[in-house]
Amino acid sequence: MQEERKVHIEVRDVTMAYGSFVIQRDLNFNIYEGDIFVIMGGSGCGKSTLLKHMLGLIPPSAGDIAYHGTSFTQASPKQQEAMRQRWGITYQSGGLFSAMTLAENVSLPLQLYTEYSAADIEAIVAYKLSLVGLGGYQSYYPSEISGGMAKRAALARAIALDPEILFFDEPSAGLDPISSRLLDELIIQLKESIGATVVMVTHELPSIFAIANNCVYLDNTTRTMIGYGDPAYLREHSDQAVVRQFLTRSAAAAEEDTA
Amino acid sequence: MSNQTPDFQLLTEDQDNYILSLSGEWVQGYEHTPFAELQAQLRQHRPGALTVDGTALASWDSVLMAFLLQCYNLCTSEHIALHTRDLPEGVIKLLDVATAVKPLDQSPEQQSPWWQGLNPVEVMHKITEDITESLDFIGEVSIAFVRLLMGKANTRFTDIRDFCYQAGPNAFGIISLTSVLVGMILAYLGAAQLQQFGAQVYVADLVVIGMLREMGVLMTAIVMAGRTGAAYAAQLGTMQTNEEIDAITTMGISPIEFLVMPRMLALVAVMPLLVIYANLLGIIGGGIVAGGMGISPLQYITQGQDAFAITHIMVGLLKSVVFAILIAIAGCQAGINSGRSSAAVGQAATEAVVTAIVYLIVADAAINILFQQLGI
């Protein structure tokens, strides 16, 4: 890793709340270019909500999120939309359009945001589906494939526009260990070849250590972040016992982090 | 700048080995020669091996990758050995990932021509199938009802209460509007004819009998089919999509008892009340029009009282119960048999309303003929 890493995403003094119910406060951290960044923490601590703030689906109650130094939270809806075009996103429950075939799902962003000819789109869709191991499944509907395949199809749609940032909410939740490891490997390979920054929410310890180089731990009881940095380093050297326990998965932590 | 445009050239190395030399900017926004061109050339020359040379490649993105993948797949199917030379590292890595899993062999599905749908034999077949399916469903509902009477059904009464609330009080606004207007329409229609005989005062009879026996209940039923029947189909269709109905079934609970019965009972409980309300408002609406035609309210009421018979009310209420059952059956059946996608749920809602309206009209005609014969 280089010494001088360029900051990609800045989270500044963010407070998250639903109404008067504060979920997390005073979140401050950077995500650097090319990071695989993991947001972790017990169930219900606000990981998905943080991701939604970063995506602009819900504005944070306070604070600012900036991409390459440009504030996203304060940007106009139009600017936000322009920034979002450079992102690929998969949702916790997939988010594939159930009434469309896989090919239609993947080609939708291409049709909306690029000038490709129909033949090019068809070729690119075939390529993206092949990348996630679903070559030939173009005419299948999401309900006709398995859960793991649906997760991969969602990934294919997320990378359709060669994004700069990939956001994943629990990409491997609900998959068997082997599929989940293959998905991790796929994410690494894709990240390395397209050079994207990856931000993901995950509970899977193997994934965290296998692929993440930076992470933040959101705590349920103190309602703020209590760990930030390389997960392998945090496991050994974090000054917070909860974080070390979470990362080594001792009994106390295991109780509260099941999804 | 000519070297900017993405291009490829097929060169001979020796008689069996060809080189595919890529040049220019293979990125979005530049027009490149379609892959079909290369395919034709390769099929013509039939080389034993092909080397992709990226020396002159300026830049690349998914456009190039899509092109190379097509190239790879063609070489695999034509048994051409594929090599690479001087391709960027990222390209090679991505190509490895993309070709790691063999694509699924997929024979394009035979699309049956559109006129196949008009084949009278198939149409008849589909109609009979639909009817058997509906009868099946009605049968299951009847069994569930019997079990409910015996106290063995898994029907929760709290559900019934909630559905009553959804179907009843929330529908007051729209029912008020439609029934007042229908009463007025009936009065206008009758007045125009009766005036020719100087018998305007009989407008009251017409409105009262028309509302009580026919229009009150029919209009309410149609509104409820659009409001509640469609909602039932959408609820159950979404539950089907989320595998909730599967979960209910595997818990050993009959979806008919658990999901259909409360909805049907709620509608059966609420419809007669709505119909009484609609009748009342319809008669008032008729009275307003009659007043405008010079019939005094007192005249309207006395004349209406003569026509106001308990049999007419009972006929309307009986119909309302039958219609409630039909609307619930149409809605729930469409929902439970819905497919598992957003489009399928939409289709289920449409089907619920269309089927319910067909049921309503047919049942109404049948009941009228029956009562005519019985002299009620």
Ligand SMILES: Nc1ncnc2c1ncn2[C@@H]1O[C@H](COP(=O)(O)OP(=O)(O)O)[C@@H](O)[C@H]1O
């Ligand atoms: N739409 C919402 N309205 C109110 N509270 C919510 C909403 N969504 C989530 N919450 C609450 O916010 C907290 C964080 O939720 P979430 O971000 O989904 O947690 P995680 O993804 O970490 O499991 C939870 O306590 C949850 O109950």
Ligand SMILES: [Mg+2]
């Ligand atoms: Mg979550």
